[in-house]
Amino acid sequence: xxxxxKSSAGWNTRSWLNLRTAxxxxxxxxxxxLFLNAVPLLMRLDPLAVLANFISGRSLPPFAFIALAxxxxxxxxxxxxxxxxxxxxxxxxxxxxxKCRTKKITIPDGWRSVKYVILIAIILAAVFSNLTxxxxxxxxxxxxxxxxxxxxxxxxxxxxxESLLNNxxxxxxxxxxxxxxxxxxLLPTTQLSYPEGWxxxxxxxxxxxxxxxxxxxxxxxLCPLGAFxxxxxxxxxxxxxxxxxxxxxxxxxxxxxxxxxxxDKDCSSDPGECIVCLKCMDSCPCSTSDxxxxxxxAKFNSYDPVRRxxxxxxxxxxxxxxxxxxxxxxxxRNPYAIRPPGAGEQDMTAKCIRCGExxxxxxxxxxxPSQMDSGPEQLWTPxxxxxxxxxxxxxxxxxxxxxxxxxxxxxxxxxxSTIIGRAFIDRDRCLxxxxxxxxxxxxxxxxxxxxAILLHTVRTKREDGGTMLLQLPTVQAGRCIGCGLCxxxxxxxxxxxxxxxx
Amino acid sequence: MAEFTxxxxxxxxxxxxxxxxxxxxxxxxxxxxxxxxxPPMPAPVTPATEExxxxxxxxxxxxxxxxxxPEALARKAVELLxxxxxxxxxxxxxxxxxxxxxxxxxxxxxxxxxxxxxxAVARLCxxxxxxxxxxxxxxxxxxxxxxxxNSGIREEVEKAGGEIELMSRFKYASTxxxxxxxxxxWNIYEDILxxxxxxxIPIAKQxxxxxxxxxxxxxxGAVQAAQLFHLNLHQRIADLASRVRPTLTxxxxxxxxxxxxxxxxxxxxxxxxxxxxxxxxxVAVDSYATSLFGLRPDDIPHIKIAAEMGLGSNDLxxxxxxxxxxxx
Ligand code: SF4
Ligand code: SF4
Numbered sequence: 001x002x003x004x005x006k007s008s009a010g011w012n013t014r015s016w017l018n019l020r021t022a023x024x025x026x027x028x029x030x031x032x033x034l035f036l037n038a039v040p041l042l043m044r045l046d047p048l049a050v051l052a053n054f055i056s057g058r059s060l061p062p063f064a065f066i067a068l069a070x071x072x073x074x075x076x077x078x079x080x081x082x083x084x085x086x087x088x089x090x091x092x093x094x095x096x097x098x099k100c101r102t103k104k105i106t107i108p109d110g111w112r113s114v115k116y117v118i119l120i121a122i123i124l125a126a127v128f129s130n131l132t133x134x135x136x137x138x139x140x141x142x143x144x145x146x147x148x149x150x151x152x153x154x155x156x157x158x159x160x161x162e163s164l165l166n167n168x169x170x171x172x173x174x175x176x177x178x179x180x181x182x183x184x185x186l187l188p189t190t191q192l193s194y195p196e197g198w199x200x201x202x203x204x205x206x207x208x209x210x211x212x213x214x215x216x217x218x219x220x221x222l223c224p225l226g227a228f229x230x231x232x233x234x235x236x237x238x239x240x241x242x243x244x245x246x247x248x249x250x251x252x253x254x255x256x257x258x259x260x261x262x263x264d265k266d267c268s269s270d271p272g273e274c275i276v277c278l279k280c281m282d283s284c285p286c287s288t289s290d291x292x293x294x295x296x297x298a299k300f301n302s303y304d305p306v307r308r309x310x311x312x313x314x315x316x317x318x319x320x321x322x323x324x325x326x327x328x329x330x331x332x333r334n335p336y337a338i339r340p341p342g343a344g345e346q347d348m349t350a351k352c353i354r355c356g357e358x359x360x361x362x363x364x365x366x367x368x369p370s371q372m373d374s375g376p377e378q379l380w381t382p383x384x385x386x387x388x389x390x391x392x393x394x395x396x397x398x399x400x401x402x403x404x405x406x407x408x409x410x411x412x413x414x415x416x417s418t419i420i421g422r423a424f425i426d427r428d429r430c431l432x433x434x435x436x437x438x439x440x441x442x443x444x445x446x447x448x449x450x451x452a453i454l455l456h457t458v459r460t461k462r463e464d465g466g467t468m469l470l471q472l473p474t475v476q477a478g479r480c481i482g483c484g485l486c487x488x489x490x491x492x493x494x495x496x497x498x499x500x501x502x
Numbered sequence: 503m504a505e506f507t508x509x510x511x512x513x514x515x516x517x518x519x520x521x522x523x524x525x526x527x528x529x530x531x532x533x534x535x536x537x538x539x540x541p542p543m544p545a546p547v548t549p550a551t552e553e554x555x556x557x558x559x560x561x562x563x564x565x566x567x568x569x570x571x572p573e574a575l576a577r578k579a580v581e582l583l584x585x586x587x588x589x590x591x592x593x594x595x596x597x598x599x600x601x602x603x604x605x606x607x608x609x610x611x612x613x614x615x616x617x618x619x620x621x622a623v624a625r626l627c628x629x630x631x632x633x634x635x636x637x638x639x640x641x642x643x644x645x646x647x648x649x650x651x652n653s654g655i656r657e658e659v660e661k662a663g664g665e666i667e668l669m670s671r672f673k674y675a676s677t678x679x680x681x682x683x684x685x686x687x688w689n690i691y692e693d694i695l696x697x698x699x700x701x702x703i704p705i706a707k708q709x710x711x712x713x714x715x716x717x718x719x720x721x722x723g724a725v726q727a728a729q730l731f732h733l734n735l736h737q738r739i740a741d742l743a744s745r746v747r748p749t750l751t752x753x754x755x756x757x758x759x760x761x762x763x764x765x766x767x768x769x770x771x772x773x774x775x776x777x778x779x780x781x782x783x784x785v786a787v788d789s790y791a792t793s794l795f796g797l798r799p800d801d802i803p804h805i806k807i808a809a810e811m812g813l814g815s816n817d818l819x820x821x822x823x824x825x826x827x828x829x830x
Contacts, residue, residue: 163672164525179670189645189668363645392644394606394652431733441729443710447604447643449767455710471711485643491729 013282020083020278024090031087035146036186038361040403042087046139047071048122048228049353053404056126057351061404071232078233082219082226083257083275088138088207089219093257097211106259107214107221112273113303115220115227120305120313121320122224128321129350132377137353138218138225144356144380145204148197148369151360155187192365193388200369215257219275230272231305239271239294240280246288252280271298335501337374338384338421338482340367340398341391342408348381351406358382361401364389366484382407384420386484386500391420393447393483421482421500423452423475429497432472436460440471442486442498452479453486473498561588562824563815564781564790570828572618572756572778573625579752579780580626582824589749592631594698598623598664599748600637601704601720602653604765605644609654612757612773613766615705617654619754619778623701624664632699638667638691639723643765667693674726681811682741684734689726694746702748702784706791707759707766711735713802714795715764716788717751718743736803743784743813751787753779755794785814786821793818 034042043049050067054060074081082089122133134140162179165171183189210217219226233239246267253261260273261280267289269280280289300306305313333345340358359367359382366389369380382398384391396415399407410418423442427433432440443453455471462468475498482500490496565582567575580586590596600615607613624635637659641649646668650656656666669691677690694700704720711732712719718739722728724746731738755777759766766772775794781787785808789799799805799816809816 159671162670166672175672176667176670180666180668184647184668189647191671363648390643392606392648393604394644394648437733438711438735439732440711441732444732444764445643447606447765447767449762451762451765489642489729491732 013278016278017282023084024093027085028087028090031142035143035151035360038357038397038401040357040401041066042139042143043353043355043357043403045070046137046225047074048119048137048225049134049139049355049404051228052122052126052131052134053351053353055123056129056131057347057404057406058129061351063403074229074232074236076237078236078239078271078276079226079229079274080276081229082223083277086138086225087142088223089216089275091142092208092211092216092218095208095211096215096257098215100212101215105213107217109301109303111221111303112301113305113309115222115224115230116303116305116309117313117316118222119224119227120310121317124314124317125321128318130321130377131350131353132379133224133317133320134353134355135380136222136224137355138223140353140355141200141204141207143360144354144369145200147356147360148194149201149204152188152192152194152197152365153201155192158183158187159191188365190364194359194365194368195388196369196371214259216275220258220273226275227305233271233274233298234304235297236271237293237295238276238291239298240269240274240276240289240291241294242267242289245286247286249285251283251285252289255279255283270301272301272304333502334374336383336499337370337378338386338484338500338502340382340384340407341396341415341418341420342399342410343382343406347406349377351404352381352402353404353406354380355403356380356382357401357403358398358407361397362389363395363397364392366391367398384484386487387496388488390485390488391483393485417481419481421484421502422477423480423482423484423486423498423500425473425475425498426496429492429495430473431492431497432470434497436470438468438470439491440473441489441491443471443473445485445489447483447485448479448481450479452476452481560822562781563783563786563821564779564823566777566779566790566823566825568775568777568825568827570776572616573622574828575756575776575778576619576622576626576752578826578828579778580623580750582826583750583780583782586626586630589701590627590630590632590699593633594627594631595696596627596632596635596699596701597694597697598627598635598637598701598703599694599720599723600639600655601715601723601754602639602641602646602649602655603643603707603715604767605641605646605649606652607766608652610757610769610772611766612705612707612759612771613764614649614653615655615703615754616756617658619752619756620655620703621658621662621664623703623752624659625662627699627701628663635664636667636693637664638669638694640669642728677745679741679745681744683811684737685741688742690746691724694724699750700746700748702751703754704751705754705758706794708761708763708771708795710763712739712804714788714792714797716791716802717748717753717784718788718804718808721746721748736807739804740808740811740813743808744811748784750780750782751784753787753791755779755791758794760795783814783821785809785816786818789816789818790821790823 044063044066047067047070050064118136125133207218250263253263258273260269366384367382368385370378370383396410396412399409431437446453453473454476457469457471459467460470484500486498487496487500490498561584565579567578600620602614604613609616627635650666673692674689675692704717707715709715721742755775757772757774761771779787779790788805792799805816
């Protein structure tokens with residue numbers, strides 16, 4: 001992004017700006033494509049996720065070199081990630097509410113230090129093998145929200161529209177074609193439900209609404225990934241420069257989306273805040289503002305992570321990590337928190353970065369973000385909730401999608417014999433046992449080759465006084481893998497009469 | 503930076519009102535609810551064809567063909583029943599309903615209908631000039647896409663020129679079952695009810711609660727919330743068979759699953775019989791098929807109930823059965 005003279009024919013500052021807009025749009029489409037195909041590349045691009053996972057899990061996650069490359073790029077281009085690639089940043093730029101902000105609010109500079117506090121807290125908690133705070137990472141927020149709220153919500157809306165349009169004969173054929181050709185690529189084919197999806201929708205909406213206070217409020221004040229890149233930006237090679245010909249016209253101050261250009265400071269900016277959007281370069285009437293190599297580190301600001309922020313962050317991280325430690329030793333774990341195949345409870349705290357890629361990958365929607373009931377330190381880690389979806393017998397999608405191997409990548413054969421839980425029949429709710437009514441849906445569904453549900457046939461009285469044969473199910477413990485298909489299909493209303501526990 | 507003006511507000515408000523009106527309009531255009539709930543019953547197949555003298559022709563009730571490749575078995579069976587043109591007319595909208603029970607098994611495990619058999623029937627229909635041949639089912643332990651893929655049915659059917667349909671949620675309609683004794687209404691897939699020709703291609707396998715899953719049990723793939731059938735399974739299977747009436751049932755007994763059904767997964771439970779049993783009378787097909795498992799029609803309650811309800815015949819002695827072994 002070297003400086004270019006505005007008047008030079010062909011390539012000028014406007015071209016740079018257009019290039020950035022195009023790359024942003026492409027990167028966002030790329031994000032959607034990765035999301036839809038459950039390719040775990042996005043989180044591997046995230047140096048914060050990889051670093052935190054490395055510290056916390058005490059081993060390098062796969063493909064860590066990608067994150068290293070991103071860090072090296074940041075040492076050259078600073079926070080360009082935020083202005084050019086980050087899907088959250090792009091979203092915040094597209095929904096900037098610039099038109100709605102009528103009067104200019106200057107937010108106190110001190111607020112900018114919050115993001116550094118969060119960053120330091122994440123790293124310190126990771127030292128204590130706890131990654132709960134990764135819920136603040138912008139990429140985890142994006143994937144989680146798209147997986148549990150936006151994607152299934154879109155599906156609901158499309159389905160409602162389809163049911164409506166299907167009443168009109170001319171639409172029927174195209175609708176069928178859409179459902180068979182496009183739906184499998186763009187939308188879930190089975191209805192997914194995420195009872196807690198609204199929480200994520202609210203969180204993302206709140207982040208977007210903060211734009212009403214100031215443009216890219218999230219990027220300025222809160223984003224820990226932005227803080228990480230910001231620190232790299234302080235010493236990055238290419239930075240914004242202002243030369244003496246500046247007339248302090250303040251045009252750049254008004255266009256800067258992060259508000260880091262300050263007239264009272266000679267129209268200079270902080271490379272830790274600058275997202276290299278190049279808007280200042282374009283707005284400058286005298287071509288004073290440009291981007292080029294600078295060699296001495298940038299000077300520190302009051303909000304930069306000096307002592308106070310450092311201590312705050314360390315304190316917050318330590319307190320949180322210790323608090324969570326006190327919480328729940330694994331013996332008292334929630335028995336209904338069934339983990340995806342092969343994932344250990346310890347991995348869930350220490351390795352899972354809470355990205356939700358596995359949630360998206362699971363074709364039956366079985367994987368749900370756990371709430372507080374497995375302990376606060378497990379917040380939004382994956383659990384299988386069989387009443388909502390079952391673990392498909394020939395599927396190992398979650399393991400091969402998890403970007404940090406918190407869920408091991410099992411081969412299909414390994415996965416089929418991996419025990420994720422055990423089914424127990426509640427004889428007080430089971431229709432044949434409790435109500436003398438034939439059923440055994442569980443036996444029918446059980447997918448293991450030698451069925452894990454055994455049937456005992458007894459002769460019992462019928463309602464009308466005659467006799468009948470009734471089949472009573474029991475679980476053959478050694479065969480059950482805990483896939484939860486029986487719990488999913490059990491026709492008893494409300495709580496299933498057969499339940500899988502970890 | 504421009505403000506959000508009154509003009510903007512009016513613009514958005516108008517768009518909103520427009521959308522609501524459009525939705526209203528569409529609902530108003532739709533056919534009245536009652537008509538939709540009761541698509542006509544399929545007409546019974548008449549034994550008459552143009553080229554045959556109607557009075558003289560007498561087709562067998564059942565065709566049982568053994569010993570051959572799936573395609574040959576299918577062709578011979580249909581030929582014995584009078585040829586595909588007896589059932590499929592030019593331009594007909596044909597739906598084929600195989601059994602793709604568990605989404606994860608390949609055909610060897612005999613838990614899903616043989617893909618070559620399904621493809622052969624699709625090809626036959628297209629040869630008879632069918633306008634459209636669709637194959638559909640909803641597997642129960644996985645997504646439909648994976649079921650079509652793993653069973654091999656997608657590949658073979660598409661090679662034959664047929665279409666695979668992933669059954670859409672919005673196409674199920676609450677449907678009256680006038681002859682039903684236990685269930686009088688259920689959500690059934692509309693297209694299956696409206697097809698000109700419905701060809702049912704079940705696979706014969708053992709089943710815990712239904713004892714065997716054959717032709718009638720296979721129709722459960724056309725409904726929503728099938729697990730609720732189990733509360734009174736045999737009666738409800740028969741009730742459904744009174745409403746969803748296939749033109750032709752071609753039972754796949756090329757490989758049958760004798761235990762651990764309907765999901766299977768162990769080749770020791772699979773028996774290779776290379777047999778196809780076809781007929782227009784679904785009860786008769788199911789009745790004959792019980793013999794593959796060493797049972798009698800009366801051993802399977804839903805067959806007995808269906809016969810009592812007059813849906814077909816379970817009296818193997820009175821049926822006209824043509825048995826043929828290929829290559830002999
Ligand atoms: S292996 Fe099971 S839990 Fe994991 S994605 Fe597949 S179905 Fe879901
Ligand atoms: S377990 Fe799931 S949420 Fe956690 S890191 Fe892996 S894919 Fe992301």
